[in-house]
Each structure stands twice: as structure tokens, then as C-alpha cells.
Amino acid sequence: MAEFKFRMRMTVGDVIAVGPGKIALLEALAETGSITAAAKSLGMSYRRAWLLIDELNSALREPAVSTAQGGAKGGGSKLTPQGEQLVALYREIEARALAHCEEPIDQLLRMLR
Amino acid sequence: MAEFKFRMRMTVGDVIAVGPGKIALLEALAETGSITAAAKSLGMSYRRAWLLIDELNSALREPAVSTAQGGAKGGGSKLTPQGEQLVALYREIEARALAHCEEPIDQLLRMLR
Numbered sequence: 001m002a003e004f005k006f007r008m009r010m011t012v013g014d015v016i017a018v019g020p021g022k023i024a025l026l027e028a029l030a031e032t033g034s035i036t037a038a039a040k041s042l043g044m045s046y047r048r049a050w051l052l053i054d055e056l057n058s059a060l061r062e063p064a065v066s067t068a069q070g071g072a073k074g075g076g077s078k079l080t081p082q083g084e085q086l087v088a089l090y091r092e093i094e095a096r097a098l099a100h101c102e103e104p105i106d107q108l109l110r111m112l113r
Numbered sequence: 114m115a116e117f118k119f120r121m122r123m124t125v126g127d128v129i130a131v132g133p134g135k136i137a138l139l140e141a142l143a144e145t146g147s148i149t150a151a152a153k154s155l156g157m158s159y160r161r162a163w164l165l166i167d168e169l170n171s172a173l174r175e176p177a178v179s180t181a182q183g184g185a186k187g188g189g190s191k192l193t194p195q196g197e198q199l200v201a202l203y204r205e206i207e208a209r210a211l212a213h214c215e216e217p218i219d220q221l222l223r224m225l226r
Contacts, residue, residue, distance in 0.1 A: 002130070006210065007120045010221060017115070017225055061226050082224065089221045096217070097119065097210035104209070108123060108202045111195065112130055113174055 002112045004105045006097050008090060017059035022052050023090045026064060026083055029053075033076045035067070053077075060086070115225045117218045119210050121203065130172035135165050136203045139177060139196055142166075146189045148180070166190075173199070 010018040028038035039049035057063040064083030068076055079087070098105070123131040141151035152162035170176035177196030181189055192200070211218070 002123060002125045005122045005124070007122060009118045009120060010115060010225065011118070012115045012225060018221070059226060060224055062224075086221070086224060089217045089224075093210075093214045093217045093221070096214050100213040101206045101209050104202045104206050108131070108199070108206070111173055111175075111199060111202075112123065112125060113172060 002109050004109055006094050008093060012059060015055070015059070018056065018086065018090070022056050023087055025049055025052055026056075026079060026087050029065060029077060030079050030084070030087070033078060035065075035077050038077075115222050117222055119207050121206060125172060128168070128172065131169065131199065131203070135169050136200055138162055138165055139169075139192060139200050142178060142190060143192050143197070143200070146191060148178075148190050151190075 007020045008018075009016055009020075024042060025038060025044070028041045029035065032038045032041060035049050035053065036046055039046045042049070053065050057065060060082065062082040063080055064086050065077055066080050068078075120133045121131075122129055122133075137155060138151060138157070141154045142148065145151045145154060148162050148166065149159055152159045155162070166178050170178060173195065175195040176193055177199050178190055179193050181191075
């Protein structure tokens with residue numbers, strides 16, 4: 001079944017500061033409350049998830065993820081208000097783009113076998 | 114300098130039938146008139162360009178590229194009317210999406226350092 005998708009990126013020079021992978025990771029983190037569980041749910045290593053979040057936090061004025069320290073099992077991680085805003089804006093752009101492009105998207109899909 | 118980009122994809126099952134790479138290749142082909150020159154202008158091997166075009170043609174009801182046979186240097190390649198329509202629709206979608214998302218895109222860009 002054919003599917004059309006918008007995938008948005010923000011780049012700073014050669015670095016992809018924000019893209020669909022990082023947004024999916026933030027959403028998984030919001031759902032699971034830990035980087036370990038979020039990484040697992042996306043089939044990603046903990047190390048890769050941690051690096052993506054670190055890269056994202058460095059690219060933003062305010063970090064998207066905060067990690068509580070301490071306790072026997074560590075404190076878990078969660079989205080900051082800025083992280084929540086980032087995800088919301090990304091998904092809003094995706095939804096608006098889809099809503100305003102229904103007709104040419106249909107035409108494009110009809111060109112496929 | 115931060116930049117926001119829409120990248121659109123059409124997938125059929127696991128296959129990316131159309132994406133930004135194939136559209137850029139079609140545009141380069143329209144400009145240069147040969148797969149060799151188009152591949153070179155994108156820093157891509159001839160083989161890779163040929164495979165992408167073959168994959169694209171197979172995914173479409175009508176091929177996007179036609180290659181003339183014969184002559185000492187071969188006949189060159191060009192976009193079919195369907196290939197031209199594919200590129201035009203893709204760029205129309207990109208332009209419409211950008212036009213309708215200016216405000217949330219600005220908000221997103223302002224979140225970057």
C-alpha cells in the first residue's frame with residue numbers, strides 16, 4: 001500500500017539538529033519515562049539514544065530532556081516544557097502540511113502502480 | 114545558519130518509491146540530458162543513478178525517464194511527461210507546505226541556539 005509522508009529537518013550547517021528520528025525518540029521518552037525504555041521501544045541502543053538526546057540538547061537554547069539524578073535506579077528522564085513544545089510544533093507542521101496538500105498528494109499517489 | 118526543510122517520501126511497503134534523492138536526480142537529468150552527467154553533477158556513480166531511475170520507473174504506472182537507443186554516443190536520456198509531472202507535483206507540495214507553515218517553522222527555528 002502506497003503511503004506519502006512529510007519528514008522535516010532542521011539543520012545547522014552540516015548537523016541535523018532536529019529530524020524525524022529525534023522527534024520519535026522524544027515521543028517514546030515521554031511515553032516510557034526512561035531513555036533505556038525509549039531506546040528499546042525503537043530498537044535503538046541506549047548509547048545511540050543518549051547521543052541523539054545529547055546532540056539535540058546541545059542544539060537547543062533550552063534542553064528538550066531532563067534527567068533526574070540519584071536513587072537506586074536513577075531518576076528517569078522526561079521532556080522539559082521546551083521538549084514538549086518541540087514535539088508539538090513538529091507534529092503541528094506535519095499536520096498542517098498534510099491538510100493543505102491533499103490534492104497534489106493524491107495526484108502523486110495516483111502516479112504509482 | 115539554521116535551516117528548515119520538508120523532505121517528502123512515497124513508500125510502497127518497505128520500498129521508498131519517491132524521495133528527495135530521486136527528485137534531485139530527475140532535475141539533474143532534465144538539466145543535463147544524460148544519466149552520466151546527472152550522476153556526476155550529484156557526485157553519484159553512474160551505476161547508482163541508473164539503479165535509482167530503474168527503481169523509480171518500476172514503481173510508476175508510466176516511466177519517468179526515457180532513454181533513446183543507438184548512435185555512436187547513445188541517445189541521451191530525458192524526462193517523460195510523467196517524469197516532469199512527478200517533479201512538478203513534488204515541488205508544488207514542498208512550496209505549499211512551506212507557505213502554510215511559516216509561523217510554526219519560525220517558532221521551531223527560534224528554539225535553536
